[in-house]
Amino acid sequence: MKFTIALFSPAHSPASRRALRFAEAVLANAHSIERIFFYREGVYNASHATVFPQDELDIAEAWTTFVKQHDLDAVVCISAALRRGLLDCNESQRYSRETITVKAPWQLSGLGQLHEAVQQSDRLVCFGDS
Amino acid sequence: MAKSMLIISRQAPWAGMSAREALDAALAGGAFDLPIALLFMEDGVFQLTSSQQPSRLEQKDTSANLQALSLFGIEHLYASKVSLIERGMETHALHLPVKVLTSEEIRSLLRTYDLVVTL
Numbered sequence: 253m254k255f256t257i258a259l260f261s262p263a264h265s266p267a268s269r270r271a272l273r274f275a276e277a278v279l280a281n282a283h284s285i286e287r288i289f290f291y292r293e294g295v296y297n298a299s300h301a302t303v304f305p306q307d308e309l310d311i312a313e314a315w316t317t318f319v320k321q322h323d324l325d326a327v328v329c330i331s332a333a334l335r336r337g338l339l340d341c342n343e344s345q346r347y348s349r350e351t352i353t354v355k356a357p358w359q360l361s362g363l364g365q366l367h368e369a370v371q372q373s374d375r376l377v378c379f380g381d382s
Numbered sequence: 383m384a385k386s387m388l389i390i391s392r393q394a395p396w397a398g399m400s401a402r403e404a405l406d407a408a409l410a411g412g413a414f415d416l417p418i419a420l421l422f423m424e425d426g427v428f429q430l431t432s433s434q435q436p437s438r439l440e441q442k443d444t445s446a447n448l449q450a451l452s453l454f455g456i457e458h459l460y461a462s463k464v465s466l467i468e469r470g471m472e473t474h475a476l477h478l479p480v481k482v483l484t485s486e487e488i489r490s491l492l493r494t495y496d497l498v499v500t501l
Contacts, residue, residue, distance in 0.1 A: 258499070260501070291403065291407070291501075292399065292400070292403050292501065331406065332399075332403060335399070362410065363406060363407055363410035363411075364410050364413065364414060366407070366410070367387075367410060367411045367414050367416055368414070370385060370387070370497060371384060371385055371416070376497050376499070378499055378500070
Protein backbone atom coordinates (compact mmCIF):
# COMPACT_ATOMS: atom_id res chain seq x y z
CA MET A 253 0.00 0.00 0.00
CA LYS A 254 1.20 3.51 -0.82
CA PHE A 255 1.13 6.09 1.97
CA THR A 256 1.38 9.85 2.19
CA ILE A 257 2.35 10.95 5.69
CA ALA A 258 1.54 14.48 6.83
CA LEU A 259 2.86 16.01 10.04
CA PHE A 260 1.38 19.18 11.60
CA SER A 261 3.21 19.37 14.95
CA PRO A 262 6.78 20.42 15.78
CA ALA A 263 9.83 18.25 16.46
CA HIS A 264 9.38 18.39 20.23
CA SER A 265 5.82 17.06 20.05
CA PRO A 266 4.95 13.41 20.62
CA ALA A 267 3.22 13.48 17.23
CA SER A 268 6.56 13.91 15.46
CA ARG A 269 8.00 10.78 17.04
CA ARG A 270 4.80 8.84 16.36
CA ALA A 271 4.83 9.91 12.71
CA LEU A 272 8.44 8.83 12.30
CA ARG A 273 7.83 5.45 13.94
CA PHE A 274 4.76 4.99 11.75
CA ALA A 275 6.78 5.84 8.63
CA GLU A 276 9.43 3.32 9.65
CA ALA A 277 6.75 0.67 10.19
CA VAL A 278 5.26 1.39 6.76
CA LEU A 279 8.56 0.58 5.06
CA ALA A 280 9.36 -2.31 7.41
CA ASN A 281 6.11 -3.95 6.34
CA ALA A 282 6.91 -3.70 2.63
CA HIS A 283 4.57 -0.78 1.95
CA SER A 284 5.81 2.41 0.32
CA ILE A 285 5.80 6.12 1.09
CA GLU A 286 4.72 8.38 -1.74
CA ARG A 287 5.65 11.57 0.08
CA ILE A 288 6.26 12.98 3.53
CA PHE A 289 4.68 16.41 3.87
CA PHE A 290 5.28 18.84 6.73
CA TYR A 291 2.65 21.54 7.21
CA ARG A 292 1.67 24.05 9.89
CA GLU A 293 3.95 23.63 12.96
CA GLY A 294 5.21 20.41 11.38
CA VAL A 295 7.58 22.46 9.24
CA TYR A 296 9.82 22.84 12.32
CA ASN A 297 10.79 19.20 11.92
CA ALA A 298 12.82 20.19 8.86
CA SER A 299 14.81 22.81 10.75
CA HIS A 300 18.52 22.41 10.58
CA ALA A 301 18.78 24.85 13.48
CA THR A 302 17.18 22.71 16.17
CA VAL A 303 19.54 21.60 18.93
CA PHE A 304 18.53 18.89 21.38
CA PRO A 305 20.40 18.09 24.60
CA GLN A 306 22.81 15.19 24.10
CA ASP A 307 20.81 12.75 26.20
CA GLU A 308 17.55 13.38 24.30
CA LEU A 309 16.34 11.93 21.04
CA ASP A 310 17.23 14.35 18.24
CA ILE A 311 14.03 13.79 16.29
CA ALA A 312 14.85 16.34 13.57
CA GLU A 313 18.11 14.49 12.90
CA ALA A 314 16.27 11.14 13.03
CA TRP A 315 13.83 12.37 10.36
CA THR A 316 16.68 13.54 8.13
CA THR A 317 18.52 10.25 8.50
CA PHE A 318 15.37 8.27 7.76
CA VAL A 319 14.52 10.29 4.64
CA LYS A 320 18.08 10.08 3.31
CA GLN A 321 18.44 6.40 4.08
CA HIS A 322 15.33 5.50 2.09
CA ASP A 323 15.70 8.27 -0.48
CA LEU A 324 12.18 9.50 0.23
CA ASP A 325 10.33 12.43 -1.24
CA ALA A 326 10.11 14.91 1.65
CA VAL A 327 8.35 18.23 1.15
CA VAL A 328 7.95 21.16 3.52
CA CYS A 329 5.16 23.62 2.74
CA ILE A 330 6.92 26.77 1.62
CA SER A 331 4.39 29.34 2.84
CA ALA A 332 4.14 27.72 6.27
CA ALA A 333 7.94 27.45 6.40
CA LEU A 334 8.76 31.04 5.48
CA ARG A 335 6.56 32.58 8.14
CA ARG A 336 8.20 30.32 10.74
CA GLY A 337 11.76 31.19 9.82
CA LEU A 338 12.53 28.10 7.80
CA LEU A 339 14.48 29.04 4.70
CA ASP A 340 16.53 27.06 2.24
CA CYS A 341 19.39 28.56 0.27
CA ASN A 342 17.15 30.02 -2.45
CA GLU A 343 14.63 31.60 -0.09
CA SER A 344 17.36 32.96 2.14
CA GLN A 345 18.84 34.78 -0.84
CA ARG A 346 15.46 35.87 -2.17
CA TYR A 347 14.52 37.56 1.12
CA SER A 348 18.05 38.73 2.00
CA ARG A 349 18.31 36.72 5.21
CA GLU A 350 21.59 35.66 6.73
CA THR A 351 20.56 32.18 7.74
CA ILE A 352 19.71 28.95 6.00
CA THR A 353 17.64 26.67 8.22
CA VAL A 354 16.42 24.06 5.73
CA LYS A 355 18.77 21.81 3.80
CA ALA A 356 18.56 18.62 1.75
CA PRO A 357 16.82 16.18 1.85
CA TRP A 358 13.97 18.59 2.60
CA GLN A 359 12.43 20.50 -0.28
CA LEU A 360 10.37 23.64 0.15
CA SER A 361 7.36 23.52 -2.14
CA GLY A 362 3.68 24.33 -2.36
CA LEU A 363 0.56 22.76 -0.90
CA GLY A 364 -0.21 21.32 -4.31
CA GLN A 365 2.45 18.73 -3.49
CA LEU A 366 0.28 17.43 -0.66
CA HIS A 367 -2.78 17.12 -2.88
CA GLU A 368 -0.81 15.54 -5.68
CA ALA A 369 0.72 12.94 -3.37
CA VAL A 370 -2.65 12.17 -1.80
CA GLN A 371 -4.15 11.47 -5.21
CA GLN A 372 -1.32 9.02 -5.94
CA SER A 373 -1.58 7.26 -2.56
CA ASP A 374 -3.85 4.64 -1.09
CA ARG A 375 -3.79 6.33 2.31
CA LEU A 376 -3.12 9.74 3.79
CA VAL A 377 -2.16 9.52 7.46
CA CYS A 378 -1.92 12.80 9.38
CA PHE A 379 -0.14 13.36 12.69
CA GLY A 380 -0.28 16.32 15.01
CA ASP A 381 -2.63 18.85 16.55
CA SER A 382 -5.09 20.95 14.72
CA MET B 383 -11.55 9.42 -10.30
CA ALA B 384 -10.00 11.95 -7.96
CA LYS B 385 -10.22 11.24 -4.26
CA SER B 386 -12.47 13.60 -2.34
CA MET B 387 -11.20 15.41 0.74
CA LEU B 388 -13.07 16.97 3.64
CA ILE B 389 -11.02 19.56 5.52
CA ILE B 390 -12.16 20.27 9.06
CA SER B 391 -11.31 23.74 10.33
CA ARG B 392 -11.58 24.06 14.12
CA GLN B 393 -9.83 27.29 15.06
CA ALA B 394 -11.03 30.88 15.25
CA PRO B 395 -9.55 33.27 12.67
CA TRP B 396 -7.76 35.23 15.39
CA ALA B 397 -6.23 32.14 17.08
CA GLY B 398 -3.01 31.95 15.13
CA MET B 399 -2.42 30.59 11.67
CA SER B 400 -4.65 27.53 11.83
CA ALA B 401 -7.75 28.95 10.14
CA ARG B 402 -5.75 30.54 7.35
CA GLU B 403 -3.68 27.41 6.79
CA ALA B 404 -6.77 25.20 6.64
CA LEU B 405 -8.20 27.57 4.03
CA ASP B 406 -4.94 27.59 2.08
CA ALA B 407 -4.98 23.80 1.96
CA ALA B 408 -8.57 23.85 0.66
CA LEU B 409 -7.81 26.50 -1.97
CA ALA B 410 -4.71 24.62 -3.15
CA GLY B 411 -6.85 21.53 -3.72
CA GLY B 412 -9.47 23.63 -5.48
CA ALA B 413 -6.79 25.01 -7.78
CA PHE B 414 -6.20 21.44 -8.96
CA ASP B 415 -9.94 20.95 -9.53
CA LEU B 416 -10.06 18.35 -6.77
CA PRO B 417 -13.30 17.63 -4.93
CA ILE B 418 -12.66 19.49 -1.67
CA ALA B 419 -15.17 20.34 1.03
CA LEU B 420 -14.83 22.35 4.23
CA LEU B 421 -16.44 21.71 7.58
CA PHE B 422 -16.31 24.44 10.23
CA MET B 423 -16.46 23.06 13.73
CA GLU B 424 -15.85 24.22 17.30
CA ASP B 425 -14.14 27.65 17.26
CA GLY B 426 -13.79 27.28 13.48
CA VAL B 427 -17.37 28.53 13.12
CA PHE B 428 -16.15 31.99 14.22
CA GLN B 429 -14.67 32.27 10.73
CA LEU B 430 -18.23 32.56 9.48
CA THR B 431 -19.21 35.68 11.41
CA SER B 432 -19.59 38.79 9.31
CA SER B 433 -18.32 42.29 10.09
CA GLN B 434 -15.08 41.18 11.65
CA GLN B 435 -12.45 43.80 12.31
CA PRO B 436 -9.14 41.95 12.05
CA SER B 437 -7.22 45.18 11.50
CA ARG B 438 -7.79 46.04 15.16
CA LEU B 439 -5.65 43.00 15.96
CA GLU B 440 -3.22 44.02 13.23
CA GLN B 441 -4.25 40.96 11.29
CA LYS B 442 -5.34 40.36 7.74
CA ASP B 443 -8.91 39.59 6.88
CA THR B 444 -9.61 35.95 5.98
CA SER B 445 -13.00 36.80 4.50
CA ALA B 446 -11.39 37.43 1.07
CA ASN B 447 -9.96 33.89 1.17
CA LEU B 448 -13.35 32.56 2.23
CA GLN B 449 -15.06 34.36 -0.64
CA ALA B 450 -12.44 32.86 -2.98
CA LEU B 451 -13.64 29.34 -2.15
CA SER B 452 -16.42 29.42 -4.73
CA LEU B 453 -14.02 30.78 -7.37
CA PHE B 454 -11.88 27.71 -6.73
CA GLY B 455 -14.86 25.43 -7.15
CA ILE B 456 -15.21 24.65 -3.44
CA GLU B 457 -18.97 24.71 -3.10
CA HIS B 458 -19.51 22.15 -0.36
CA LEU B 459 -19.26 24.12 2.87
CA TYR B 460 -20.60 22.83 6.16
CA ALA B 461 -20.85 24.06 9.73
CA SER B 462 -21.61 22.26 12.95
CA LYS B 463 -24.98 23.21 14.39
CA VAL B 464 -23.84 22.36 17.91
CA SER B 465 -20.76 24.56 17.59
CA LEU B 466 -22.88 27.47 16.32
CA ILE B 467 -25.41 27.14 19.13
CA GLU B 468 -22.70 26.82 21.80
CA ARG B 469 -21.28 30.14 20.61
CA GLY B 470 -24.62 31.92 20.32
CA MET B 471 -24.32 32.32 16.58
CA GLU B 472 -27.35 32.70 14.35
CA THR B 473 -27.38 30.69 11.14
CA HIS B 474 -28.84 33.56 9.08
CA ALA B 475 -26.02 35.93 10.10
CA LEU B 476 -23.23 33.84 8.59
CA HIS B 477 -21.39 35.34 5.64
CA LEU B 478 -20.89 32.11 3.72
CA PRO B 479 -23.56 29.81 2.28
CA VAL B 480 -22.82 26.90 4.62
CA LYS B 481 -25.02 23.91 5.20
CA VAL B 482 -25.62 23.57 8.93
CA LEU B 483 -25.38 19.97 10.12
CA THR B 484 -26.33 18.14 13.31
CA SER B 485 -23.76 15.85 14.93
CA GLU B 486 -25.53 12.85 13.40
CA GLU B 487 -25.37 14.43 9.95
CA ILE B 488 -21.65 15.18 10.46
CA ARG B 489 -21.05 11.52 11.28
CA SER B 490 -22.70 10.55 7.98
CA LEU B 491 -20.80 13.28 6.12
CA LEU B 492 -17.43 11.94 7.30
CA ARG B 493 -18.24 8.60 5.76
CA THR B 494 -18.88 10.10 2.31
CA TYR B 495 -15.35 11.47 1.83
CA ASP B 496 -12.30 9.46 0.81
CA LEU B 497 -10.08 11.61 3.02
CA VAL B 498 -10.72 13.65 6.15
CA VAL B 499 -8.06 16.10 7.32
CA THR B 500 -8.33 18.21 10.45
CA LEU B 501 -6.23 21.36 10.25
